[in-house]
Amino acid sequence: MSHNADIKKSDASKRTFISLEHVLRFLAYGKNLGAPVESLLEFYNIDLRRNTSKPGYVPGHIWEMIIVVGIQWCKRNNDLLSGMEAAISLGNSFLGLWSFIAEKSDTLGKAIDVAVTYKKLHADTLDVVVQHQPGYLDIIITPSFKNAEAYAHASDFYLIQLDKFVKYSTGEARGVIESIHFQHAAPETPALFERYRAVFNCPIHFNAAENILRIHASALNLPLVSA
Numbered sequence: 001m002s003h004n005a006d007i008k009k010s011d012a013s014k015r016t017f018i019s020l021e022h023v024l025r026f027l028a029y030g031k032n033l034g035a036p037v038e039s040l041l042e043f044y045n046i047d048l049r050r051n052t053s054k055p056g057y058v059p060g061h062i063w064e065m066i067i068v069v070g071i072q073w074c075k076r077n078n079d080l081l082s083g084m085e086a087a088i089s090l091g092n093s094f095l096g097l098w099s100f101i102a103e104k105s106d107t108l109g110k111a112i113d114v115a116v117t118y119k120k121l122h123a124d125t126l127d128v129v130v131q132h133q134p135g136y137l138d139i140i141i142t143p144s145f146k147n148a149e150a151y152a153h154a155s156d157f158y159l160i161q162l163d164k165f166v167k168y169s170t171g172e173a174r175g176v177i178e179s180i181h182f183q184h185a186a187p188e189t190p191a192l193f194e195r196y197r198a199v200f201n202c203p204i205h206f207n208a209a210e211n212i213l214r215i216h217a218s219a220l221n222l223p224l225v226s227a
Contacts, residue, residue, distance in 0.1 A: 016060025083153030
């Protein structure tokens, strides 16, 4: 990987951020995988608190650099779906947040509204928009990353987290998620595509205009089993 070409800062004018706690969870996850986290951070001169005046948060462009380095390390170790693997492995660590959301909601639709509202307390490196379509509700996510690989793997991670949130909230109720849409291309091998199918268990579309988790409107009034 080119040290200068592939690790790019996001647009500094956006001043995005992510909670330090979230970043530390990912670094701990990397260590559990065997990644030499401290050595990589030192080699790429990555300082979690560089250019920040927001205590408890990491600047978005620093977070993007960490993700790019992590993706490259995973690829060298034959993990081509690192965003997906991280979402699956770190899923349980987010259940505290889901439980909090459930306490403030009584239906899936209200839980989604609360989740979007509280998202900015956690990070500003991801735009989340909820759109009502005839018969559907679309949750559209847009990572702020400039690096194409970081953008694609972040899309995997967050759509899987949303999928987990919906399934957790509704007790795996049938007929809730209509489809998943990814802006990035489909994986090159059938085996990798099957990983997506196994995770989502619904129609999956690649090369889409936006990253979308589409929910049937009829499911929005479902009671939360964890409320």
